[in-house]
Every structure is written in structure tokens, then in C-alpha cells.
Amino acid sequence: MNFLQIRDLEQQFGSPFFLLDVNTLRNNHKKIDDAFRSRYPRFIIGYSYKTNYLPFLCKEMRRLGAYAEVVSRLEYDLALKIGVNPENIIFNGPLKTAEDVELALDNGSLLNIDSLYELEYIRDYCIENQYKMVKVGLRVNLNIYNNSETRIQEGYKISRFGICVSNGNFEYAINKLNKIKNLKIVGLHGHISTSERKVSTYKQITMELCKLAHDYIGDSLEYIDIGGGIFGELPASFHIQAPSFDDYAEAVSSVLNQEFSEIENKPYLILEPGISMVANTFTFISKVVEVKKVQDKYFVLIDGSVHNIRPTLHKRNLPMEVVKQYNETTPIETYNVVGYTCMEKDYLAHNVFGELPEIGDYILFENVGAYTIVFNPPFIKERPGIVAVDHGAFFIVRRKETLNEFVNENLYVF
Numbered sequence: 001m002n003f004l005q006i007r008d009l010e011q012q013f014g015s016p017f018f019l020l021d022v023n024t025l026r027n028n029h030k031k032i033d034d035a036f037r038s039r040y041p042r043f044i045i046g047y048s049y050k051t052n053y054l055p056f057l058c059k060e061m062r063r064l065g066a067y068a069e070v071v072s073r074l075e076y077d078l079a080l081k082i083g084v085n086p087e088n089i090i091f092n093g094p095l096k097t098a099e100d101v102e103l104a105l106d107n108g109s110l111l112n113i114d115s116l117y118e119l120e121y122i123r124d125y126c127i128e129n130q131y132k133m134v135k136v137g138l139r140v141n142l143n144i145y146n147n148s149e150t151r152i153q154e155g156y157k158i159s160r161f162g163i164c165v166s167n168g169n170f171e172y173a174i175n176k177l178n179k180i181k182n183l184k185i186v187g188l189h190g191h192i193s194t195s196e197r198k199v200s201t202y203k204q205i206t207m208e209l210c211k212l213a214h215d216y217i218g219d220s221l222e223y224i225d226i227g228g229g230i231f232g233e234l235p236a237s238f239h240i241q242a243p244s245f246d247d248y249a250e251a252v253s254s255v256l257n258q259e260f261s262e263i264e265n266k267p268y269l270i271l272e273p274g275i276s277m278v279a280n281t282f283t284f285i286s287k288v289v290e291v292k293k294v295q296d297k298y299f300v301l302i303d304g305s306v307h308n309i310r311p312t313l314h315k316r317n318l319p320m321e322v323v324k325q326y327n328e329t330t331p332i333e334t335y336n337v338v339g340y341t342c343m344e345k346d347y348l349a350h351n352v353f354g355e356l357p358e359i360g361d362y363i364l365f366e367n368v369g370a371y372t373i374v375f376n377p378p379f380i381k382e383r384p385g386i387v388a389v390d391h392g393a394f395f396i397v398r399r400k401e402t403l404n405e406f407v408n409e410n411l412y413v414f
Ligand SMILES: *Cc1c(COP(=O)(O)O)cnc(C)c1O
Pocket: 048, 050, 051, 069, 071, 092, 093, 191, 193, 227, 228, 229, 230, 272, 273, 274, 275, 276, 370
């Protein structure tokens, strides 16, 4: 985009703003779907809501045929509000009340038990619904991270999610559930967030889930859910050689096709992409307000904040583009891009080397679709608008927040 195009958008929608490229989203969906479905036709995408639950985006995912993967009652209700068929909602996560379990099971949603406390809710539900065959899945805590090369995110040695196989809890849960006459265990779920997101990890998850399914579930198995966490297409500036969707799909489907070669009614494979579906679909567009020199260092102040683009405060600079107002060249310098908050750590980019931006220029940050908008705290300034572009048309999908929404009078007592 050139300066005049951005200025036109700024005049319509304010600055800063996020820009969602709907076509990139569709392409991501198609690439993931094609890679897996061509190798294993019984394939389902469960889009991970928490990664970015912008309603417009979730609705587009629904239109594309994706299930909604939710990890709280709030997200569950959002999926219903978006119009997702309840049978196409996958309810995961560590926190579920008895009412949540009841609603999900009444609705025929897929429910994956994360902890033993949920067993009681399931049992009570089955007693109250004696004439209904109740179906549940189990999230498994696999031991794959004992392999020293694979690290759980944030450097933890073990994951806290799911029911542990190695200490016998998994078998305990299975036995407990098998005592309920009107209940079938139909699925196993094995999401693990690793830093490396390696193909071999997904192969191993699939193998372990298949083995558990053979040993404990047998004919009632309807799905193997390997969770999310795969790499999407990364910006070149990250210098990471990420596996392709085909690489992941090949590793996972080869296991499934082998394990279930004899079986006519093969289980569904569920993948729950978050980051790989949405990270590269958003750009953040902000304006330079000041270029300041402190001692010998340059600080380019913009009207956005690190909270807009890197709320997890990871250290990597995002791909960045300066769109200049004037054509004249400016001195080449090393500079930091800093935000409007009063936090010293509010750096949107560290030590950028290039032509020094000027007041009135725009700075674009790419690859900001995952764990950004949902994580943006209501801190100091209202949250920006979100604009979508589809077939060349630009339209608002979230208006810029106002004071009344920031300090909502239905919530706050003045
Ligand atoms: C967060 C999460 C995902 C999505 O993970 P990404 O790394 O964003 O792909 C999928 N499934 C579950 C259960 C999750 O908690």
C-alpha cells in the first residue's frame, strides 16, 4: 500500500488500526485443508478461537466449514452466537462447570475431558439422561516431551494439561467411564504446545494416540484430535526453516492410514490450528508522532503500543515496513520504535537499521494476527479499530473503542 491509500484509510477508520486480509485467511484454510484431506479424507479443522476470536473472522471460518475449538464457556457461547452448529463445536480446556458439561452434551458438541474432576459431572449427566447415549473424548497428557529435544513452551519440562497416562490416571478415568452404561468414549485429544513445532512431534502424538485408542477404546473410536500448534507460513525475516503443511500432513496421515488400514469406518482426524491459520492475516498500521533523540539513541514514537502487536512480549522483531510521506531520503540510523504507554518496555521494534522515519510517516507491522487482538489489555488508551479487505473493498469489522465502551457503564459503578 502507498502513502495516499493508507492516509485514505486513516481518514475513514482512525489511526492506528489493524487490517485483516480475508483472502489470505481463505488461502491458509485451503492450504491446510488440502494438505491433510488429500492424504486422509476424514479430516476436520477445528479453528482455535482463543488465538483470535474476532467475530467476523470466526464467521468466515464457519463459512469455510471449520469447526469451532473453544476452551471456555464464554468462547462456547460466542461460537453459538456466531451461528456455529453446536455439533461443530469442540469444547476443550481445563475449566468447565457442571452446567457447561450439561449444555455441551445436550447440544451434541464434542467434549474433551481435561481433568479428573469432570468425570463426576459426566457421570451425573449420564444418570440424569439414562436413555441417551452420551459421547465424550479424553485429553491425554502424553510423555513425548521426555525426549530432551522437545520442549514445552516457556521451557517447562512437562505439560499441565490432560490426563496423565504414565501415572495411571488415564487408565483410572477409562475404567470409571466404562462403568457408565450409556456412555461411549469416542475420541482422544493430544494438543501439546512445543517451541519447535516439529513434524516428528506430531508423528509421535498421532502414534501415541492411536496406540491408546487400540488398547483402551477399540470400535467406539470416532476421532483422533492432534490439537494445534503447527507452524504456518512464516515471514522471511524470521529466518526459520518451518515445515510445510504438506510435511505435517504426510507425517500424521501416514500413521493413521497404516493404523486404520483394515477399518472401513476410519476415525476422523481433527487438527486445531490457531497461529498457522491467522498469524499472517493481520497487519498493524500506525503513524509516527515524534522522532526523538536521547543521548545518541533514536526513538520513533508511534500512536500504537507493544500491547497491540506483541502482548506476549516475545523478543523477536516483527516484519516492519515504513511508508514515507515524502520521497526525500533521510539519514540511515539505528532506531527503536516505541509506543504510547508510560512503560519503559513499550518497544514495538528494537534496533532497526535503516532510513530514519519522519513525523507523519506510517509504520506497518506484519504477522500480527495470533494472540494479539485477544490479548490487548484495556490499558491507557482505547483499543484500535479493525478493518478488513476483501476483493479490494475495505470495511470495518471492529469500530475503535470509545470511553463509554472502555469504562462500560453497565459494568462500572460511578
Ligand atoms: C491454543 C490451542 C490450540 C491452538 O494452538 P496454536 O499454537 O495457536 O495453533 C489448539 N488446541 C488447543 C487445545 C489449544 O489450547
